[in-house]
Amino acid sequence: MAETGQKITEIVVALGERSYPIRIGDGILSGLGHALARLDSEKKLGLDRKIALISNPTVYALYGDTVLSSLEEAGFGVTVINIPDGEEYKNLLWVEFIYGELLKARLERGSCLVALGGGVVGDITGFAASTYMRGIRFVQVPTTLLAQVDSSVGGKTGVNHALGKNMIGAFWQPSMVWIDTSTLKTLPPAQFAAGMAEVIKYGVIRDKAFFECLEKDKDRIMGLDPGSLAHIIGRSCGLKAEVVSLDEREAGLRAILNYGHTVGHALETLTKYKKYLHGEAVAIGMCIEAELAEKKGLLKPGIHERIKTLVSSYGLPAEIPAGLIGEEEMFKAMLLDKKVKGGRIRMALPVDIGEARIETISDFRPPADQSADQSA
Numbered sequence: 001m002a003e004t005g006q007k008i009t010e011i012v013v014a015l016g017e018r019s020y021p022i023r024i025g026d027g028i029l030s031g032l033g034h035a036l037a038r039l040d041s042e043k044k045l046g047l048d049r050k051i052a053l054i055s056n057p058t059v060y061a062l063y064g065d066t067v068l069s070s071l072e073e074a075g076f077g078v079t080v081i082n083i084p085d086g087e088e089y090k091n092l093l094w095v096e097f098i099y100g101e102l103l104k105a106r107l108e109r110g111s112c113l114v115a116l117g118g119g120v121v122g123d124i125t126g127f128a129a130s131t132y133m134r135g136i137r138f139v140q141v142p143t144t145l146l147a148q149v150d151s152s153v154g155g156k157t158g159v160n161h162a163l164g165k166n167m168i169g170a171f172w173q174p175s176m177v178w179i180d181t182s183t184l185k186t187l188p189p190a191q192f193a194a195g196m197a198e199v200i201k202y203g204v205i206r207d208k209a210f211f212e213c214l215e216k217d218k219d220r221i222m223g224l225d226p227g228s229l230a231h232i233i234g235r236s237c238g239l240k241a242e243v244v245s246l247d248e249r250e251a252g253l254r255a256i257l258n259y260g261h262t263v264g265h266a267l268e269t270l271t272k273y274k275k276y277l278h279g280e281a282v283a284i285g286m287c288i289e290a291e292l293a294e295k296k297g298l299l300k301p302g303i304h305e306r307i308k309t310l311v312s313s314y315g316l317p318a319e320i321p322a323g324l325i326g327e328e329e330m331f332k333a334m335l336l337d338k339k340v341k342g343g344r345i346r347m348a349l350p351v352d353i354g355e356a357r358i359e360t361i362s363d364f365r366p367p368a369d370q371s372a373d374q375s376a
């Protein structure tokens with residue numbers, strides 16, 4: 001239980017001495033300061049009590065005061081840094097701005113950054129933490145569903161470059177992830193649905209019972225029932241934590257988390273990041289990749305339709321509108337992905353609900369078409 005009295009679910013990301021807790025609860029934002037102070041003394045984090053709270057004006061207006069007073073009440077001296085709201089500000093220019101504010105406030109090696117916001121704030125704060133004074137501690141307080149189930153967990157931090165998304169970055173694990181599910185009440189519905197794409201992904205690649213629960217509990221989840229939210233966020237973080245613990249630097253298994261993302265990224269690139277939210281592109285990607293797995297004989301017939309039905313039921317797009325992008329064009333865009341080696345695409349494909357594996361593919365066609373081509 002936290003000082004706030006609310007029930008808290010804890011999941012540990014097991015990475016030896018870099019292990020850290022993910023704590024999830026409804027209305028726990030005001031318990032952050034004391035929880036961090038306690039973690040500091042229990043795990044001997046060596047915090048010097050100086051904190052920079054990094055956010056954006058949208059999120060800060062909603063939750064900034066609560067987090068600021070919680071940290072101050074627990075004895076931390078806090079500098080607030082707001083960066084503009086938007087993916088276009090996740091770049092080195094704004095990292096430089098953050099460094100400047102940290103230096104002016106005299107944050108040192110024992111100081112800590114707190115990221116309050118969605119994936120953009122989390123990624124840039126984590127990257128600043130990984131490099132400021134050769135690396136200082138940071139805490140994630142994610143406020144979008146996508147950030148709560150995905151970007152705040154696993155230690156990938158980074159920023160965009162004019163020539164590519166997330167091209168500059170570092171693996172840097174937070175000291176704690178503090179998730180207040182009640183912050184989702186103010187999130188626009190499309191952003192909530194986008195986060196659900198990643199939740200569905202975990203069910204498809206790793207947990208059949210969880211997938212079935214998403215089918216059954218849709219109304220409660222969409223109604224933001226606190227118990228259901230704690231369950232889906234906890235299970236998603238647990239599944240991601242398990243994969244990350246087994247393969248922190250994506251040498252093998254971690255690549256299954258990219259299910260839906262190879263097609264999804266290509267779709268985002270081809271539509272210049274304007275038509276779809278990331279989660280929407282991943283939703284379409286999961287449906288197309290499942291169809292591909294079926295065509296290649298890896299997935300039993302009918303399962304791709306079941307995935308499509310679940311994706312659509314959460315208000316997500318399940319296919320590319322007719323005429324928008326052809327298969328050839330899509331395949332060419334996929335070849336530009338940073339995971340491509342020697343012209344062959346390595347992608348995570350489902351082999352059943354709850355199981356995925358990495359396959360190398362060289363086009364979108366079923367095996368029969370390819371052998372016909374080779375004999376011609």
Ligand SMILES: NC(=O)c1ccc[n+]([C@@H]2O[C@H](COP(=O)([O-])OP(=O)(O)OC[C@H]3O[C@@H](n4cnc5c(N)ncnc54)[C@H](O)[C@@H]3O)[C@@H](O)[C@H]2O)c1
Pocket residue numbers: 056058059062085086087090117118119120121123143144145146147150151152153154155156157158166183184185186187188191278
């Ligand atoms: N590091 C990783 O492993 C990882 C994984 C997936 C995605 N990402 C990154 O995450 C980013 C996308 O994150 P996102 O989807 O959270 O987008 P985002 O951070 O842009 O947030 C979406 C919008 O919601 C607003 N918002 C946030 N919380 C709110 C709340 N509680 N109420 C009202 N509005 C709120 C934000 O201000 C923003 O306008 C991308 O940059 C992507 O590259 C990183």
